[in-house]
Amino acid sequence: MPFTRYAEVGRVVLVNYGPESGKIATIVDIVDQNKCLIDGPQDITGVVRQVIPFSRIALTDLTVKIQRNARAKTLKAAWAEADTLNKWEATSWAKKLAAKKKRASLSDFDRFKVMVAKKQKSAIIAKKMEELAA
Amino acid sequence: MVAASGTSGKSPRYYPAEDVKAPKPSYKVKQNAAKVRKSITPGTVLILLAGRFRGSRVVCLKPLESGLLLVSGPYKINGVPIRRVSQAYVIATSTKVDVKGVDVSKFNDDYFSRANDPVKAEGEDEFFTGDAPKAAIVSDERKADQKAVDASLLKAVAAVPMMEGYLAAKFSLSENDRPHKMLF
Numbered sequence: 001m002p003f004t005r006y007a008e009v010g011r012v013v014l015v016n017y018g019p020e021s022g023k024i025a026t027i028v029d030i031v032d033q034n035k036c037l038i039d040g041p042q043d044i045t046g047v048v049r050q051v052i053p054f055s056r057i058a059l060t061d062l063t064v065k066i067q068r069n070a071r072a073k074t075l076k077a078a079w080a081e082a083d084t085l086n087k088w089e090a091t092s093w094a095k096k097l098a099a100k101k102k103r104a105s106l107s108d109f110d111r112f113k114v115m116v117a118k119k120q121k122s123a124i125i126a127k128k129m130e131e132l133a134a
Numbered sequence: 135m136v137a138a139s140g141t142s143g144k145s146p147r148y149y150p151a152e153d154v155k156a157p158k159p160s161y162k163v164k165q166n167a168a169k170v171r172k173s174i175t176p177g178t179v180l181i182l183l184a185g186r187f188r189g190s191r192v193v194c195l196k197p198l199e200s201g202l203l204l205v206s207g208p209y210k211i212n213g214v215p216i217r218r219v220s221q222a223y224v225i226a227t228s229t230k231v232d233v234k235g236v237d238v239s240k241f242n243d244d245y246f247s248r249a250n251d252p253v254k255a256e257g258e259d260e261f262f263t264g265d266a267p268k269a270a271i272v273s274d275e276r277k278a279d280q281k282a283v284d285a286s287l288l289k290a291v292a293a294v295p296m297m298e299g300y301l302a303a304k305f306s307l308s309e310n311d312r313p314h315k316m317l318f
Contacts, residue, residue: 108181108318109229112300
């Protein structure tokens with residue numbers, strides 16, 4: 001099985017560590033074996049143009065068609081054309097991250113409501129299983 | 135010629151024959167108003183952490199002068215009566231109930247002060263056998279007050295979906311809970 005996710009210009013990445021962790025960005029240029037230049041674009045994802053080591057990012061399946069060192073304006077246009085933000089949010093990776101975030105922000109009342117919903121769901125399933133087993 | 139005096143200013147024209155003692159500063163302790171946590175307002179749902187009703191979720195009615203919080207179950211929902219509770223033993227959740235219609239003006243710290251029981255002269259035997267657990271006698275006044283407050287409080291609670299079940303349920307930690315990461 002060959003590699004398919006390359007660290008290339010235009011690769012959309014997820015920042016894992018640091019003040020921008022949890023946000024996505026695009027690789028705009030490769031500096032050397034260990035680091036690359038990324039840019040949000042800042043207006044869309046909030047990540048400023050910066051050099052970041054590969055150890056702090058995770059490559060995604062998405063790419064954007066840009067040339068090396070593309071300006072923020074060009075990058076933004078390329079993102080809009082490829083509809084990258086919506087494509088990212090439709091992936092199960094992004095959905096799992098969003099669910100984790102939601103779960104962490106629940107209040108005590110929310111957690112109670114979740115507990116009740118889980119009980120109702122399992123009651124429905126148990127009833128159905130009983131019907132099927134009979 | 136009179137030599138210029140070393141002290142600045144003229145000596146006062148009058149001073150008493152005997153030295154008058156200056157009044158000492160008063161060391162009376164000034165009591166500031168009791169501080170209530172910003173997260174605790176009338177209508178906040180609180181989780182009691184200690185005492186007879188630990189684990190119960192309860193509605194905060196108002197902060198009292200002593201710094202304690204006036205709280206009610208409501209009694210019908212979870213058995214917690216109108217009671218005082220210390221802020222230190224309480225988690226304030228972000229959930230609020232609208233208690234604007236509930237009249238709690240008659241409750242203050244004096245309402246809850248202990249009635250003075252007549253001092254019993256105990257004999258030696260009674261002292262060693264110990265007290266039998268006395269059933270709590272709830273005065274009719276308290277019961278009437280409870281009914282009055284809960285009448286409007288229950289209406290406020292019924293206005294929020296699932297709130298009644300929430301207040302009836304007890305809070306507890308289970309295996310995967312990390313209380314320092316949980317938001318209340």
